[in-house]
Amino acid sequence: MICRLLFGICVALSLLGPGVVARCAAAQICPSLPPPLQPSVQRILSSKPGDLFVVLKNGLTLLMSQKPNYDVVSAQVFVRAGSIYEGKYLKSGLSHYLEHVVSGGTTRSFTEDQAKERLKKIGGNSNAYTSHDRTVYYINTSAEHWKDALDLLLSYVSECTLEPTEVAREKPVIQQEIKMGESNPSNELWKLFLRTAYQVSPVRNPVIGYEEVFVRLDRQALLDYYAQRYQPENIVVVVAGNISPEAVLSFVADKTKDFLGTAGEFDAVPVEPAQSTTRRQEKEIPVARLTQAMVGFPSVDLNHQDMYALDVLSLLLGGGETCRLHCRLKDMENKVLSVSASNWTPSYTKGQFIVSFTLPPDEWPGVLSQLGEEIEVFKRDLVPMKELDKAKKTAMASHVFSNETVSSIAASLGSSYFSTGDPYYDDTYVEEIRRLTPEGIRSAAQRYLIMDRINVAATKPLSRQAAATPDTASCPPREASPAHMSKLDNGLKVLLKRDDSLPMVTMHLYGLGGLMLEDGDKPGIASLTSALMTSGTLTRTRQQILQSIEDVGGSIETQSENSTYHVSIKILKEDFHTALDILADIVRNAQYPEEEIEKKRQDTLLAIQRMDESWQAEIVRLFKKNYFEKSPYRNDRLGTRESVESISRDDLLRFHRRMVNPGQAVLAVYGDIDAEKTSERVRQLFGTWEQGEVKYPELPDETTQISANRVVEKKNEKGSAALFVGTNGFAIRNSRRATLDVLDAVLSGAGNPGGRIFEALRGKQDLVYVVGAFPFYGNNAGYFGVITQTTMANLDKVQGIILDNLRILAREPVPADELEKAKSQIVTAHRLHMESLDAQAGSAAINEVLGLGWQYDKEYLKEVQAVGPADVRNLAKELFAHTLIARTIPERPVEVLSVPPPSKSDVRAQ
Incomplete structure (x- = not known):
């Protein structure tokens, strides 16, 4: 719901109660149920065709939305349990603590390990979050796994046992999460703002709680709160995707038949008095x-x-x-x-x-x-x-x-x-x-x-760090056709796909460029060129370009990446032709006005100034500077202060002509279009675009840079230590990419919480809050890395555990069952990523530009399925022989608080 969600925080809105009936719009109906399902339903809520909304006899609300043309499902469970409802445990972060233990925890139906194994089998795309008034658990998976997803989620919220070992393990994890937030200026600003704006309402307290209060919580507090808040009348279950609503209703009704609510009295939320002063x-x-x-x-x-x-x-x-x-x-x-x-x-x-x-x-x-x-x-x-x-x-x-994916549809209905x-x-x-x-x-x-x-x-900033401003110069079935690629005489490749499921069009123009095209004396010029492409053309000013897109609700983006640049526009169907005209004008006629260059120069200098505010960005930069020797990937995309200050308009125009031309570019147009008319219009707008040739500089291979173990360190002002364990890797067109991705899934969950390192550092112990791994695929360059943040006291231990896991992968074959789960995670994540037309268009275009082929996504899944245990072990043996370890060391390390003994005033002693 537009601007109210712009902070990247979850807008906290509370359930009105079980007695509220959804309002009927003219297009809504009240469907009838098959007789076998009627005894479990208290009432049917009005809904649109394809949707079924009911309240079960126990008070639980179930919202189902059938989307037959998707091959994925999103299951989400909303619980009215947030920080404003914590009563005598106010300020402790009890709701958030409970979420950590409940999500993936032991229940009466399965153990924590069994839950993890089931999640891996269905793709592992699962998470949870807590806000002021709610806790939400969700799983996104392939359509055939909807029953497993619901079984897991419903067990979490109705029969979690809150095992003592799991309760104890999550406490230091959350303490590290608190410490991470304290080093984040944006996070600290939001906390400070709420404490300023609210004097009485509990919304003034952070959802995660205050550490000195949080450490006093015990298992009994969690048990009591779970029993009080996790009641069926406080729960909304949403399922959207390729489902049968009747089948879902039957399953949920049977699963929750013994989940009965108990009457409870809740503390009223204090009302914030009117404000009269600043x-x-x-x-x-x-x-x-x-x-x-x-x-x-x-x-x-x-x-x-x-x-x-x-x-x-x-x-x-x-x-x-x-x-x-x-x-x-x-x-x-x-x-x-x-x-x-x-x-x-x-x-x-x-x-x-x-x-x-x-x-x-x-x-x-x-x-x-x-x-x-x-x-x-x-x-x-x-x-x-x-x-x-x-x-x-x-x-x-x-x-x-916001309705392109089933996960966003489910979130909208539920919220x-x-x-x-x-x-x-x-x-x-x-x-x-x-x-x-x-x-x-x-x-x-x-x-x-x-x-x-x-x-x-x-x-x-601290007073001694404050920097002055740099000097400034003046639901019907989806109607879709397969994508089709053609090529204009000037070399521009054009991908068109008709899909009228939503009245929108998305366009992506990708070309070779980015860091790889930069000369050594002008780092940052690719980023500055891309950022200024919308600054004005021969016939349009920057303001006119932005108004033509934003005034009709569209969006436009230009960006320089590691190996490519792109211009992307998302627009409603009725405004498509205007947007296509603007896209052609930008790439063919960008003029780079001096006044716009100076504005963007100052923005870039300020952004360079704050690059190391993020611990992740800082540690990755440290690794890349020490891994790459000649590759432009060792440089920051923004460049250096000296280079940005020296770049002229002539430099930008020359670089634009060198980078932005049809010979190595792909235009993808997907959405509610007439393919034949669009093809002709593209030919008219882009057919006379002057052909050029883009070539990356000749550089040596930099995928095997590590021939001996090395450690590099840097001191900083953060409170925690950061660690990056890097190894050799692959270039982007290497035939074993799928094998490395499967290895990554085994090791770190392929972008989802899980994998061997996650279990070793957080699942079995409480050494880190966040840990992940990823491969970097570049042009003639690549690496693999594991990244985490921890306390100074645990840094060496964490490093040792990561290295041990790398050695085990190189020494022992991955069990077949674990390997299949890892591959399932990749396949599910890939399907979810490719749900939207925007992702499909962008992926096809960039894959074609990079030489993988615009249909690479289909081939990639076949390659993943073909990976075997020996492939993973052999690859680990090859890549993990040596490591380059980067570490950032806090000058004033902050450790988590220890749990004090209970006192008479302590809730644990009551």
Whole structure:
């Protein structure tokens, strides 16, 4: 639901209760059930064709959405158990602690190890999260595994035994999670903002809790809370994908027939009193390099009618690159690195209209004053209808784009019902947006955007680190056809695929470029060139380009990567032809105006300044600098301060002509199109594009750089140590890529929690919070790496366990059952990734550009299935003979708190 979700946090909205019946829209029906299913159902909720929504006799709500043209399923379980409901355990993070133990834990039906094995068999795409008012567990898997997914999830929430060893193991894991958050400026800003904006409501406390309170929790607290909150009337189960709703209902009813609710009294959530003055808090953070700030205006909750106007007002003020704040503070005055606005409206407390900034520290006071000036304009003047229509179109497009995958469909149904009692709330939300008038927007601004009662929170660099601003120069069945590739006379390859399941079109133009095309004296030029491709053409200004796309709810992106560049546009069907014209204009006629170059130069310099704020980015950079010798992959995509300051307009134009040409490019257009007419239009727009030739520089092979064990270290100001264990690897077109990916799945779960290293470091012990592995495939270069963060006290032990696991893989064959589970994980993850048209188009285009072939995704799955135990062992023996280990060492290490003995006031002693 557009801007209210922009923070990357889960918007916490509470269940209204079991008595709420979904509202009936005209297109909704109340289906009948087969007689055998009727005794288990308390009532049927109204729904659209293909959907079935029921409340079972025990109070559990079940929402099912049949999508027969997908080959995957998403099962999600929402539980009304969040940090605001923790009662006497408030501030402890009890809900989040319980989620850690319940997700994948031992139940009356299976052990923790059995649950892990079952998850691996169905692909392993499972996780959970906790917010202020809910805990959500989900599994995304292939359609044939829907029953296993539901069996696991329902067992978690109805019959978890909370084994003492599992409870004890997760406590230090969460403590490390808390420490990680304390080193993240964005995370600390959100915590600081909530403590500032709320004085009474429990939303002021972090969901994860405070460590000094958290460490006092024991198993009995978890048992009591599980019994109190994990009741059927507090649970919503959602299943979307290629399912039979009747079969799902039959299974869930049977699985939960003995899951009966017990009456319980819940503590009321305190109401936040009205705010009458301004509140302000600032905090210095050692790892921060720029100021991040939030300004909040007390607003309304989810059920207030003014919410819609405030949502649109946030779009008008800070909802994209053509919004008012961005135009003034970024484009005209270049005082901020970024600015955005959103309207956060939970259902359990009054929300906040929030404006967020990232900027140099010395710009902050003036920017706050300018925010007030822009708000006064909204309170005084009516918004022009053209500007208001743009915001409405953005809301509609966001709704369409958010329904591309079954996981997003399930999340929308579940969250909507959980929050409002209406599974189709997202649909009605858009209709309410359409009814808004300029008068309504002005009235909302006058009522809520009051500058003398704002909440201001900011995180800043330490005073000695504060950097000045760099000098600035002036559900019907899907109708889809197979993709088809053709080639224009100038060498441009064109991929077209018709799919009218949604009224949208996605376009990706990929070409050779990125880091691999850079000369040694201009690092960062590929990134700067790509970023400025939309800065203006012969006939369009940057503002006109962005307005043509954003004003109709679309999105446009240009990016330089390791070996490629791309331009991507996602747009509604009705605006497709305009978007295609703009895409052609950008790649053929980009002009790189001097004023736009200077703005982007300053942005890039600020981004370079804060590269090492992220521990992951810092440790990977350290490894690459010491692994690669001549390959451009050793460089940062953004470049260096010296190179970025020296790049001229002529440099950019030359690099554009060298990189952006049809000879080594692929254009993929997928969606609701007429393929024949689109093909002709592409020929008209791109057929006369002058042909060129793109060649990577001649570089030696850098896939076997490690011939002896080495360790490199760097000291930093973070509280925890980071570790990267790297080995030799493969180039992108190596025939054994699938084998290395299977090895990765065995070792680390292939992107999902799991695998041998995860079990060794977190499953069996409590040494890390996050650990993963990945292969890097480049042009004539590659490596494999394991990455983690831990305390200084555990660093050597963690390193030893990782090395032991690498040696075991090189020495012993992977058991056949474990290997099959690893391959299943890869296949499931791949299917889920390729669900959306956007992913299909982008993947086909980049695979063709890199020489893998546009149909490589189909061949890849066959290669994965063909991998055998000997293949994995032989590869491990070859790659893991030696390691290059990178370590970042904190100058002031922070260890987790030990559990104190219980006292009379301790909840454990009561």
